[in-house]
Amino acid sequence: MSRVVRAPRGTELHCKNWQIEAPYRMIMNNLDPEVAEDPANLIVYGGAGKAARNWEAFDKILESLENLEEDETLLVQSGKPVGIFKTHEMAPRVLISNAMLVPKWANWETFWDLEAKGLTMYGQMTAGSWIYIGSQGIVEGTFETFAALAKKHFDGSLKGKFVLSAGLGGMGGAQPLAITMLDGACLIVEVDRNRIKRRLETKYLDVMAEDLDEALGMVMKAKEEGRALSVGLVGNAADVHPELVRRGIIPDVVTDQTSAHDPLNGYVPNGMTLDEAIALRKSNPEEYIKRAKKAMAEHVLAMLEMQKRGAIVFDYGNNIRRMAYDEGVKDAFNIPSYVPEYIRDLFCEGKGPFRWVALSGDPEDIYKTDQKVLELFPDDPILNRWIRLARERVKFQGLPARICWLGYGQRAEFGLAINEMVRKGELKAPIVIGRDHHDTGSVASPYRETEAMKDGSDAIADWPILNALLNTASGATWVSVHHGGGVGIGYSIHAGVVVCADGTKETDLRIERVLTGDPGLGIVRHADAGYEIAIKTAKEKGIKMPMLK
């Protein structure tokens, strides 16, 4: 019988203060069945992204936090609580490093060897740093990306457009909702029927189809009528996409959110049923990986062909291009990444996926903060549209949470406002404030966030390390450094941060420093690389950059 974990709600403390209670609730929330993809195996999202090394480690993390003193810090090494040391009250309560490997050994093969020996854990981005909030959280990132795409290529909306993608997992499940929020019609291919059902349940997806003709019929009709519609098709993208090419059906926009970054536990090869694939994964992992990579090559070849015939095709950060390239698809990188295409300009202003979670468990707490953010930033049209649509259409999973992209200055301002609301008793309990690692100053990932940097600094990984050190120095509640999130082992280093707004005056300092330094470093990183928008922002905001001319 599998164990069910759910964060405690309400105001009763299980730990010595809210700075400790916050990670205590959030690791449990990451494994809430509403939030996690496979909680029985501690898997939160993104292939095998876990919250703790194993159940024993999970229990000991909770026990450690229950007993932690207000001036102690718990160290977590790849999901295992390894030590507790005395620090001080303004220091983080938890420090985490997940899946870091000495570079020469930083490949999936060695990683799985070490994982099998019980020595490491894959933490993805927000799984192992305890701030994943289910698909709801990333709907907005997807919304933001498609909004930028619509603005760049169309008239700002996806009305009358046909979007094709695959994957309805933890991240991918956000696609149909984001696309319909922008009035588009989309077909999302997903090999796992249960994933599709799940997205229907949460209303992220409108319809499920078992048959390609049926699915295409619905999508094409919606496109013609300029009607928003999302269809989830049971199928394998490596079969469906080439079939569409054969039929000469070319969508307006094509992308992909299968777990291609992980050829063993993520991507499902074609030419077999899902059950057969799962069996093969266990019986012959090498053969599985071979077949998965071959399927990815077919999948990408179809995407390239659609691009040639006029579709707007972009990579959505799952490393599928690299996998196909290794399989001989030499022009795989003709597909541009969404970051330089749509996101980098936002990063240059220090904008990124800011998120917050109500530790009370009460949705009212989030609705009140929704109100507050609208009050503070009335002139931001995307933010306003998003917050209103999110309230309507995004179902909370686990502890109620909200996300929106906020920039330098905005983050600290809003964070302080939240802390004041907690202090004044306007909210039932403290709020944790965090972000994805997929942010402006916190990630080095040459096939995603730092692809094609202006100065060629794609692979420089000092930035996420400085980010984690700065956030630790700034008094965040917990800080994490990860390897391999998003694009897989070997391809990224990134850092996470969470600060708990417990309403105290000291926490005003924490919040102000963390929410200023964290996005500030993102601006510095991009200004240092020569981006005009970032240089301008750094100067306007008075960010101190000793070598900026």
Add this chain to the structure above:
Amino acid sequence: MSRVVRAPRGTELHCKNWQIEAPYRMIMNNLDPEVAEDPANLIVYGGAGKAARNWEAFDKILESLENLEEDETLLVQSGKPVGIFKTHEMAPRVLISNAMLVPKWANWETFWDLEAKGLTMYGQMTAGSWIYIGSQGIVEGTFETFAALAKKHFDGSLKGKFVLSAGLGGMGGAQPLAITMLDGACLIVEVDRNRIKRRLETKYLDVMAEDLDEALGMVMKAKEEGRALSVGLVGNAADVHPELVRRGIIPDVVTDQTSAHDPLNGYVPNGMTLDEAIALRKSNPEEYIKRAKKAMAEHVLAMLEMQKRGAIVFDYGNNIRRMAYDEGVKDAFNIPSYVPEYIRDLFCEGKGPFRWVALSGDPEDIYKTDQKVLELFPDDPILNRWIRLARERVKFQGLPARICWLGYGQRAEFGLAINEMVRKGELKAPIVIGRDHHDTGSVASPYRETEAMKDGSDAIADWPILNALLNTASGATWVSVHHGGGVGIGYSIHAGVVVCADGTKETDLRIERVLTGDPGLGIVRHADAGYEIAIKTAKEKGIKMPMLK
């Protein structure tokens, strides 16, 4: 005309307080001509280990520190000051990340590409983290290693033994002194005549020889007479070592300290003069690397042959085995590393190369602390022998400094005692307390510090990251994370820490936490890997390890 840098002495501050003055003086001290190997090029030691990216960056670091507020933190990205953010007074004043690369790109070729673009810097270990103190500092590590070897294989001394090695650079220069301190006779082959002269000047080396017969004559005579003697031979180890084998001359102990970790700027190929090699390095770097690696293979083959014929041969952490292995010397790893052989037991007790520097510049300050450490730990024979010999034979380079291996508990105790001496005015100015990255809990380096770990966790790099985060949380004065020190790009990740004993009461807290948590994490790392000594130490000292049984 090349610029000469030297740290200011005395009690006058150039920065707002001693926590800022300390890194300000120490970066300059790293480039003091007495300390650095090639100060004109900002190179401190170990091949190309630098203190700052370039002179402009160096000047801006100083300027930034001069203007830094007491609650601000300067961020240094691979030797370049990139940003200044508000943190708080108990946070570090400087945070550094050097040469970190996304693992897939973590190789020398990409590194030098990026370095040529001005985007990164090689920081070695203590070069880029501003706590290198010249050869004096590492004599003791070498002494400690040879003492452990003598204890394990002989009767505790090297009397009547012939030790062969090569390299008299920043690290290697310590070998002759350490060996003669243990009464051994040694021959050190060094390709660069100037390096030999330098070691003669500082009295680390007794004699220079230009000719092999002459050198051998002296060494063999000393061995027979049981007399301590060190001879530096001008020559290339890839020539001399095979020649010794041909002559059937097999030393008792063989090791190596050429800069083999860096086949372009470190190791010098044979079959050409040093000048020809320097010219080739510039004109045809690829050819240079090819020849250097070939020479390393010949060098290692000779070492292996000596091992077969009865010599005690060990690798001293310069990655020469790996280079030879890549060149086809398949049994290169038959040579064991000094860490599992001689050092790991010390690491298990939290022991490692603790060091301190007198910011006053006054040798008396160090002599007084020498006295203090002898008073505090009268029962440690190696410590006692070392401190007495060091006072006699180790010449200070740059700011006066001392090193000795201290364990968990000892470090904090001594650190607090130093801070009290500063507080009471017994010392003229504050003292900085730091260590090498080559320490118990601060490094992942599968060909050196973490070679052959009991649980197979050699490549797990969470530990140095946790170390840097913990030291930041503990309020160290500066903290650094580096990639590639010692064994080269791709092969290691490690962290440094320095805390400035400025005599204040708040600094008692910093010192106690940093000097407890830092070695404590080393014990945790080794206990987690299953080492009995570490498990015992953790239990005895009451270190909190949530999952220790």
